[in-house]
Amino acid sequence: MKRNFINISLLTTLILSGCSLAPTLQVPTIEQPTKQESVLHVKEKWWEIFGDTTLNSLIEEALIHNDDLKLSALRILKAKQTYGLSDANLYPTLxxxxxxxxxxxxxxxxxxxxxxxxxxxxxxxxxxxxDFWGKLSNQAESNWSLYLGSEMARQTVTNTLINDIIQAYLNLASLEERIKILNETIENYRQSYEFRSKQHQAGSINELLATQSLAQYNNASATKGVLLETKIAQQSALALLLGKSPKELFEGEKPLITHLPSPIVVPNGVSSDLLENRPDVQEALMSLKSKNALIGVERSAYFxxxxxxxxxxxxxxxxxxxxxxxxxxxxxxxxxxLPIFDFGKINTKVEMSKTDLQSALISYEQTVKKAYKEVYDALSKQVLIQNRLSFNENEIKSYQKMLYITTTRFEDGAANWLEVLDSQKSLLNASLTHVTTKQTLLSSQAELFKALGGGWNQTLK
Missing domain, CATH: 2.20.200.10 (Outer membrane efflux proteins (OEP))
Structure with missing residues (x-):
């Protein structure tokens, strides 16, 4: 009697626990980056590191109202419901x-x-x-992995949205700074032309010098017109990301965007955890786990x-x-x-699921390689752009000194007006280039944080 009781208990345990026919998943390891003394870490609200309150408020607003994020949330809900359905299949129906x-x-x-x-x-x-062969549990595991993958896909959409807002914001801030420089320059050119025009009327200078001043004024005004056209397009792009109209967003009492944020200092090191938790890498890993579990689902049809x-x-x-x-x-x-003869249908389905697993494995490896490339490229650009910005600042100082020298020489009669105009034009171009270079540096820093996949959901690890 005791032996029968033990045998029944073991059989019951075996039946209820079942077994899994899914193969053991061999996930490729992520290569460890070179260790550095200072390592970059990414917090959840990584955009706040730029220290711009206006940018922060725009991103927070977009995270609430953006349509793409709303669709992603519905996809997550659908994946969770699918998992709930497969999990319920593990239990009896009364x-x-x-x-x-x-x-x-x-x-x-x-x-x-x-x-x-x-x-x-x-x-x-x-x-x-x-679930003696693990068919239902493997299906539930596959759907759970898909649910986690949909969470990671939403985080990828979120990071892309945040980066798009930052890039649009930086474009507008850069345009505002360049327009401000041009406004000051145009006013100087206008005053210079009026002064030269009076000198020409008085006969102290020839008509050529007065015409050159007018041409310089018109050229700067035309450049400003181009920037204003670009500004309108950029305002529409940012408003679209926020789900608002440009009029609603920008026609306030005070300008919404006035200047670029200050660049940040980015350490050279990268923690391996950053790449392992990058949303698209995690999404590819969840897809890999899902495909592996489905092999067990198809294999169970043999029994x-x-x-x-x-x-x-x-x-x-x-x-x-x-x-x-x-x-x-x-x-x-x-x-x-029990299947007896099915003309190879079960075997074909198993082989198809194995093919899907191989495709998912290649996709995972591609995603990891892409992550390394993007991070490597973004880190490499930092030093180059920083050097370019430093050279540009020295260039501005040189042109300011050159303008002072040529103006003084012209007033002393030792230089012609063309030299002064060249110095003014060179200083203007260097000043505009400095703004765009600063924008490029900030943009590359934002791209770096996006490449690192900052802001992942820690609870899904």
Whole structure:
């Protein structure tokens, strides 16, 4: 008796726990980056490192109202619901049943007897597919991985949106700074032209010098017009990301954007955890796990599908006798289905799932390589752009000194007006270039944080 009890307990445990036919997943390891003394870490709200309150408020607003994020949230909900459905399949299904029927048999059958009868029934039915080969658990694991992958996909969309807002913001801030420089320059050119025009009318200078001043003024004004056209397009682009109209966003009492943020100092080192937790890398890994689990689902078709069914209830021709003890009926028993010959369908499905796994493995490796390339490129650009910005600042100082020297020499009669105009033009171009170079540096720093996948959901690790 004791031995039978032990055997039944072991069999019950084996049936309920089942086994998995999914292969052991071999995930390629992510190469460890070269260790550095100072290592970059990315916090969840990584854009706040730029220290611009206006930029912060725009991003926070976009994270609430952006349509792409709303669609991503619905995809996550659908994936979670799919997992919930597959998880529910692991448990028995209990249904209440009830019926009433009234029938008249034919007197023209072999029984040669015509009968009319009524039947009432109430009961419970139980259905439970034993997950002996891990089919249902593997399907649930696959759907769970897809759910986590949809979370990572949403984070990728979020980081892309944040980066797009930052880039649009930097474009507008750069345009504002360049327009401000041009406004000051145009005013100087206007005053210079009016002064030279009076000198020409007085006969102290020739007409050429006055015309050169006018041409310089017109050239700067035309350049400003181009920047204003670009500004309108950039305002529309930023407003679209925020789900607003340009009028609603920019026609306030005070200008929304006035200047570029200050560049930050970026350490050279990169923690390996950053790349492992990059959303697209995690999404590719979840896809890999999902495809691996599906192999177990398809392999389970080689073996019997075992189910337990049971029923219990009351049945009677008279509703008054429905709850009598003699009206009780019940049934219980296992059923199984075993494929014998299917012309290779199961084997083909297994091979197809293996092919899907290989494709997912290649996609994962491609995603990791892409992550390394983007981070490497973004880090490499930092030093080069920083040097370019430093050279540009020295260039501005040189042109400022050159303008002072040529102006002084012209007033002393030792230089012609063309030299002064060249110095002014060179200083203007260097000043405009300095703004665009600063914008390029900030843009590359934002791209670096995007490449590192900052702001991932720590709870999904």
């Amino acid at each position: 249904n209440a049943t009830g019926s009433f029927s009234k029938q008249q048999t034919s007197g023209e059958t072999y029984q040669k007897k015509e009968n009319a009868y009524t039947e009432y029934s109430l009961g419970l039915s139980l259905q439970y597919e034993i 019997p599908s075992i189910s337990l069914t049971g029923s219990y209830g009351q049945q009677s021709e008279n509703s008054g006798n429905l709850f009598q003890s003699t009206a009780t009926k019940w049934g219980f028993g296992p059923t199984f289905t």
